[in-house]
Amino acid sequence: MSEERRLQVLRAIVDDYVQTHEPVGSRVLVERHGLAVSPATIRNDMAALEEAGLIQQPHTSAGRIPTDKGYRLFVDRLSTVKHVSTPERRAIQTLLEGAVDLDDVVDRSVRLLAQLTHQVAVVQYPSLRRSTLRHLELVPLGPTRVLVVLITDNGRVEQRALELDRAPDPSVVAELRARLNALASGRRLAELQPILADLPAAFPLDDQAMVRTVVRVVEETLAEDSEERIVLAGTANLARFRDDFSSTIRPVLEALEEQVVLLGLLTEMAEDSGGVAVRIGHENLHEGLAETSIVATGYGSDGDTVARIGALGPTRMDYPGTIAAVRAVARYLSRALAG
Amino acid sequence: MSEERRLQVLRAIVDDYVQTHEPVGSRVLVERHGLAVSPATIRNDMAALEEAGLIQQPHTSAGRIPTDKGYRLFVDRLSTVKHVSTPERRAIQTLLEGAVDLDDVVDRSVRLLAQLTHQVAVVQYPSLRRSTLRHLELVPLGPTRVLVVLITDNGRVEQRALELDRAPDPSVVAELRARLNALASGRRLAELQPILADLPAAFPLDDQAMVRTVVRVVEETLAEDSEERIVLAGTANLARFRDDFSSTIRPVLEALEEQVVLLGLLTEMAEDSGGVAVRIGHENLHEGLAETSIVATGYGSDGDTVARIGALGPTRMDYPGTIAAVRAVARYLSRALAG
DNA sequence: GGGTAGCACTCGGCACCTCTGAGTGCCAAT
DNA sequence: ATTGGCACTCAGAGGTGCCGAGTGCTACCC
Numbered sequence: 001m002s003e004e005r006r007l008q009v010l011r012a013i014v015d016d017y018v019q020t021h022e023p024v025g026s027r028v029l030v031e032r033h034g035l036a037v038s039p040a041t042i043r044n045d046m047a048a049l050e051e052a053g054l055i056q057q058p059h060t061s062a063g064r065i066p067t068d069k070g071y072r073l074f075v076d077r078l079s080t081v082k083h084v085s086t087p088e089r090r091a092i093q094t095l096l097e098g099a100v101d102l103d104d105v106v107d108r109s110v111r112l113l114a115q116l117t118h119q120v121a122v123v124q125y126p127s128l129r130r131s132t133l134r135h136l137e138l139v140p141l142g143p144t145r146v147l148v149v150l151i152t153d154n155g156r157v158e159q160r161a162l163e164l165d166r167a168p169d170p171s172v173v174a175e176l177r178a179r180l181n182a183l184a185s186g187r188r189l190a191e192l193q194p195i196l197a198d199l200p201a202a203f204p205l206d207d208q209a210m211v212r213t214v215v216r217v218v219e220e221t222l223a224e225d226s227e228e229r230i231v232l233a234g235t236a237n238l239a240r241f242r243d244d245f246s247s248t249i250r251p252v253l254e255a256l257e258e259q260v261v262l263l264g265l266l267t268e269m270a271e272d273s274g275g276v277a278v279r280i281g282h283e284n285l286h287e288g289l290a291e292t293s294i295v296a297t298g299y300g301s302d303g304d305t306v307a308r309i310g311a312l313g314p315t316r317m318d319y320p321g322t323i324a325a326v327r328a329v330a331r332y333l334s335r336a337l338a339g
Numbered sequence: 340m341s342e343e344r345r346l347q348v349l350r351a352i353v354d355d356y357v358q359t360h361e362p363v364g365s366r367v368l369v370e371r372h373g374l375a376v377s378p379a380t381i382r383n384d385m386a387a388l389e390e391a392g393l394i395q396q397p398h399t400s401a402g403r404i405p406t407d408k409g410y411r412l413f414v415d416r417l418s419t420v421k422h423v424s425t426p427e428r429r430a431i432q433t434l435l436e437g438a439v440d441l442d443d444v445v446d447r448s449v450r451l452l453a454q455l456t457h458q459v460a461v462v463q464y465p466s467l468r469r470s471t472l473r474h475l476e477l478v479p480l481g482p483t484r485v486l487v488v489l490i491t492d493n494g495r496v497e498q499r500a501l502e503l504d505r506a507p508d509p510s511v512v513a514e515l516r517a518r519l520n521a522l523a524s525g526r527r528l529a530e531l532q533p534i535l536a537d538l539p540a541a542f543p544l545d546d547q548a549m550v551r552t553v554v555r556v557v558e559e560t561l562a563e564d565s566e567e568r569i570v571l572a573g574t575a576n577l578a579r580f581r582d583d584f585s586s587t588i589r590p591v592l593e594a595l596e597e598q599v600v601l602l603g604l605l606t607e608m609a610e611d612s613g614g615v616a617v618r619i620g621h622e623n624l625h626e627g628l629a630e631t632s633i634v635a636t637g638y639g640s641d642g643d644t645v646a647r648i649g650a651l652g653p654t655r656m657d658y659p660g661t662i663a664a665v666r667a668v669a670r671y672l673s674r675a676l677a678g
Numbered sequence: 679g680g681g682t683a684g685c686a687c688t689c690g691g692c693a694c695c696t697c698t699g700a701g702t703g704c705c706a707a708t
Numbered sequence: 709a710t711t712g713g714c715a716c717t718c719a720g721a722g723g724t725g726c727c728g729a730g731t732g733c734t735a736c737c738c
Binding site: 100101102134137139140141147149151153159160161233234235236240249250251257 | 439440441473474476479488492498499577589590592593595
């Protein structure tokens, strides 16, 4: 009983099941997948695969479907690398080049990925901590209210309002802004903390409280990884199949709304195969996503990852196709950010 | 046959059906709703209501369910005004007061509304055109790239990157920024257009092209109503009922992703009853939303509407409760923006 | 004239049945 | 190791009959 053929059988089962969404039996397997042996032989192989926990039977007289473990093996060792077609590639390129700002790039990317994969697409906004500060602005909103605005090199803008104890002198605000910009511009945001700590001492005693408040707000803004924004598209694709998966929709939608959960999942994903990370079913330690797989990878302006992008759908998804699409969009997204 | 009782019957049918999601027959109607007549009498009334197109029978031997027209009559003339409970009110207040900036206020509001109504909640970001400009910033992103940042009085920040033909002189940029702020600060964004038109003439010929580019981008940003952002929450509530409505989920999700559609619906809604607008089923001229109702109202910092907030769910929703929740959240949201 | 009681009628849904066919596991033969 | 054959299992489709909810109608009462 050749080990190699058994894996071929597994691959055939995954391919077929992904396409038809129906348990696949020994006969269709030999008919549709050019296996040069008889159904009986396949049955023996399938028994072994089931023994190994790679496939399972929904009920006695039905065909087999892959388990999470089966999909895992398929993804790691059996799937052939797909590439997105040239027209698709061109479409991606032109679409992303037409974007006017960061929001627009992200928005287009996520829609695009949803359309390419027919899954739910997720894009995380570029992380603040790894970007370089381009400009910092203090804008008075009222007598004692000030808006702090951070602008990064990749065009992300973050704002935060703060309330002061008493109305500050405009000239002091102006000086603070000048000093902040002198100190901070061009630095990575993650490096800022020690630099800013000394700033209050440079001001007259009366103003130090105000300066400290502003510095604290800036630091808070940088620290809040939970502030990281996420954008979704293609949630309607979850309802593509009226049958079994439809009962699973609700917990998935709930998980998608919990951006914190989603962020955690994205960032925790180790990139295994060719820079793309795949989490299958129960591997996502979140009960609502037990029948859901996530394919994700990082993107960034100059080689290093500033954020992630991914696709999410039922475990029975087209992994090679999804992986290819995620990789392609990530690549063009990186390029669009750099340019 | 008293007209008044017939309307009572309609109200009872709506109440019951909203609660049970099952067609309601003449018997349960008298049993559960304290109507002091016999089922036979009710049947006559129901026949009349059906004749009038207010209720309908799914099939011959079933009870009645309200039609869109029936819900409309209910909302306009029969529903009793509900108020949110005092603890709920207090919860809304404290939650919204804890918000740190505009994004946070909007985010909290939409989640809150979704939780209160058990529907999908929608909040439109405050419109740019009606806000006052607080500050305008030009930030160089590269030799020929400039980021234009608009900051409004209610804390909204809008940015747009632009590409120049040649690298501008920093001093010219500084002067342009100063002039723009002098001209535009404190004005309503909608008034800006004529004011900005004269600006290029004030600059040396060499720089006029650059100035014109910047002005054009500012104008574009203001003009783009389609840029208006929308935030959703509670989409998982769509999947609350596994049965009939679940087949309708997909088109609804698709409509929700088309922010343009949603924006159109929100802005077109006339406010009828007590400041809250209700669109029922087919009244939404969008085929995906034929079984969906929307309850919406405006909110704004000082009395006038700067944007809208609403809830969306199956036509068989609890209208009085939803209306009350939308109104309450809108009120506190307005207050949070003003404060 | 409006309300009521009684009655015949309709029809969806449930329980029950059978039958079919897909699919399996095992065994003996190659 | 592979294969054909065979007995076995079982979900799902299709058919049947019954029940009960609900109706519309008509005759009757106040």
